[in-house]
Amino acid sequence: MSTLDHHPAGHSAARPRPLSLLVRVHADRRVAGAAAVVLVAVVGLLSGLVLPRGPVTSGQSVSVLVLCSALGAAAGLLTASRWSVLLAPAVFGTAFELARIPAVGPTVDGIHLGSVYGVAALVAGRGFDALVMGFPLAVGAVWGAAAGRRLTRRVPPGRRRAGGYVRRGAAVLAAVLVLALAAALLRPARTAPIVGADGAPLPGSVAELTTVAIGGHEQSIMIRGHDRDNPVLLFLEGGPGGTALGAMRASGQGLEEDFVVAVWDQRGTGKSLSALEPTATMTVEQMVADTVAVADHLRNRFGQEKIYLVGSSWGTTLGVLAVQQAPEKFHAYVGSGQMVDQQETDRRMYAETLAWAERTGETDFAQRLRDNGPPPYTDMLAYPDALSTNPEYRDFPHGDDFDPASQYPVSLFVEEYTLTEQVRAMGGIIDTFAVLYPQLQDIDFRRDVPELGVPVYVVEGAHESPGRSDLAVEWFEDLDAPDKELVVLDRSGHTPHLDQPSRFHDVMIDTVLARTGGPDRP
Numbered sequence: 001m002s003t004l005d006h007h008p009a010g011h012s013a014a015r016p017r018p019l020s021l022l023v024r025v026h027a028d029r030r031v032a033g034a035a036a037v038v039l040v041a042v043v044g045l046l047s048g049l050v051l052p053r054g055p056v057t058s059g060q061s062v063s064v065l066v067l068c069s070a071l072g073a074a075a076g077l078l079t080a081s082r083w084s085v086l087l088a089p090a091v092f093g094t095a096f097e098l099a100r101i102p103a104v105g106p107t108v109d110g111i112h113l114g115s116v117y118g119v120a121a122l123v124a125g126r127g128f129d130a131l132v133m134g135f136p137l138a139v140g141a142v143w144g145a146a147a148g149r150r151l152t153r154r155v156p157p158g159r160r161r162a163g164g165y166v167r168r169g170a171a172v173l174a175a176v177l178v179l180a181l182a183a184a185l186l187r188p189a190r191t192a193p194i195v196g197a198d199g200a201p202l203p204g205s206v207a208e209l210t211t212v213a214i215g216g217h218e219q220s221i222m223i224r225g226h227d228r229d230n231p232v233l234l235f236l237e238g239g240p241g242g243t244a245l246g247a248m249r250a251s252g253q254g255l256e257e258d259f260v261v262a263v264w265d266q267r268g269t270g271k272s273l274s275a276l277e278p279t280a281t282m283t284v285e286q287m288v289a290d291t292v293a294v295a296d297h298l299r300n301r302f303g304q305e306k307i308y309l310v311g312s313s314w315g316t317t318l319g320v321l322a323v324q325q326a327p328e329k330f331h332a333y334v335g336s337g338q339m340v341d342q343q344e345t346d347r348r349m350y351a352e353t354l355a356w357a358e359r360t361g362e363t364d365f366a367q368r369l370r371d372n373g374p375p376p377y378t379d380m381l382a383y384p385d386a387l388s389t390n391p392e393y394r395d396f397p398h399g400d401d402f403d404p405a406s407q408y409p410v411s412l413f414v415e416e417y418t419l420t421e422q423v424r425a426m427g428g429i430i431d432t433f434a435v436l437y438p439q440l441q442d443i444d445f446r447r448d449v450p451e452l453g454v455p456v457y458v459v460e461g462a463h464e465s466p467g468r469s470d471l472a473v474e475w476f477e478d479l480d481a482p483d484k485e486l487v488v489l490d491r492s493g494h495t496p497h498l499d500q501p502s503r504f505h506d507v508m509i510d511t512v513l514a515r516t517g518g519p520d521r522p
Contacts, residue, residue, distance in 0.1 A: 036075040036084060037091055043071050044092040048099025053108060054129040056273045058418045061185045065136045069178060072137040076144025080152050084141040089134040104279065105431035106381055117384050117430060124427030139174040146171065189418045194226055194256065202226055206260060209416060212297050215290045217267055217275035222416060225260035231308060231331065232298050233259040236291065238313025241432030243270025243425050246411030250403045251498045254505035258513065260302060264294050268432035270425050271417065276432060284439045291322040295329050310334040312495060317440065320449055327453030332516045335458045336504070337494040338472040341444040346375035348467030350386040376441050380434040396463040399491045399500030406498045451480035457512050461492030461499060468494065483515055
């Protein structure tokens with residue numbers, strides 16, 4: 001009988017230990033730990049260099065999730081220690097932060113927990129990074145360490161205490177959560193078709209999310225309309241940094257009946273967040289050029305010589321400058337919550353907010369405003385105190401058809417955005433604002449835009465801040481244009497197109513379209 005076929009009773013055949021590099025590394029824990037640290041640090045540095053703002057697209061998010069899961073498993077396998085669960089994310093995070101030091105913006109700068117926007121920057125920036133990189137890294141390390149301990153016989157075979165079962169159960173649950181996160185990140189964005197009374201897509205309608213090369217960057221546009229032959233309307237959201245896909249899905253459906261509505265996510269916003277870098281080339285002049293380029297794309301796509309341009313807040317600044325540069329491409333310009341002189345408006349709204357705080361006994365907030373002083377600010381996170389905190393700007397009777405789903409952050413939770421875009425969008429608002437807002441301080445349309453070569457229609461809310469509306473009226477009254485009208489909606493504030501959607505739609509049909517005609521075709 002061969003010795004291979006004969007074993008003493010109660011004993012199994014001796015299994016040779018795997019003679020591999022891994023086992024030899026395990027023989028010296030210091031070498032194993034150093035190897036794991038170097039590996040994780042190198043990958044962290046490379047990740048920070050390639051993705052200085054972290055993953056901002058679904059593809060990037062899923063890729064780093066897979067990479068970090070594998071990296072964590074490798075670190076755990078090398079060390080065969082549960083300490084890798086803490087060590088790997090700490091080393092990776094440190095290396096990642098060092099590599100992206102050149103990147104600028106509230107989501108990548110220091111942590112500021114003293115304001116809502118500072119917390120939003122943390123959640124949308126480092127918080128999401130931790131979710132898609134740090135968490136999979138830790139989970140991978142758990143499984144890698146378990147495998148390493150088994151390979152090195154640090155786990156006694158054949159016996160497992162109750163605590164071991166609990167740890168294994170937790171590891172399985174964590175792995176399931178990583179898989180669920182990956183599935184959520186892979187969910188594609190879509191926009192629902194426009195349907196008729198029978199529930200079938202309406203013939204001749206258009207409903208799509210498209211990506212176009214604009215100014216050397218891929219930028220996204222949502223296009224929706226009941227009839228692709230209707231006049232084209234390009235909508236410019238406010239901010240800078242805002243994204244309006246969700247808002248216009250909630251409150252722009254009336255416009256879709258009479259226009260082909262194109263909602264553009266400007267560079268550095270929403271679905272176009274990946275175009276934020278390099279920030280050095282993101283200038284007001286480039287944004288105006290991008291606006292004209294988007295208009296050209298829509299004109300060519302739908303065969304119309306001219307389109308309508310509608311702007312909201314910062315979008316009105318962008319819109320006026322685009323129309324001034326290329327009036328021949330537009331039927332008319334419509335401003336909803338018209339901006340004129342950003343710095344003067346900010347100073348007036350600061351005074352309004354400080355007066356409200358003193359009048360209502362908000363002494364701590366009033367003192368913070370005094371400490372900040374009047375705008376302009378070098379700290380972009382100081383602006384919300386002066387411009388967004390005063391409840392008088394939002395606590396008024398809205399229109400009967402006002403939809404709260406059109407407001408941030410609820411407007412981000414629509415199917416037109418992927419999960420990555422939904423979370424990163426708030427960070428995009430903050431970071432893009434930080435790049436562009438300082439460039440607006442010298443703009444004054446009363447001086448710079450005394451005339452426009454297209455009809456101009458300004459829609460203001462009766463509850464708009466005087467710091468904005470007074471300047472809008474002053475500019476409008478002196479403006480020279482082929483046709484112009486100022487419309488005030490009684491139950492609106494800074495965003496009449498959202499506060500009273502049907503009334504805004506009526507203005508677009510009964511005033512704008514009626515006085516400018518339909519699409520001109522070549």
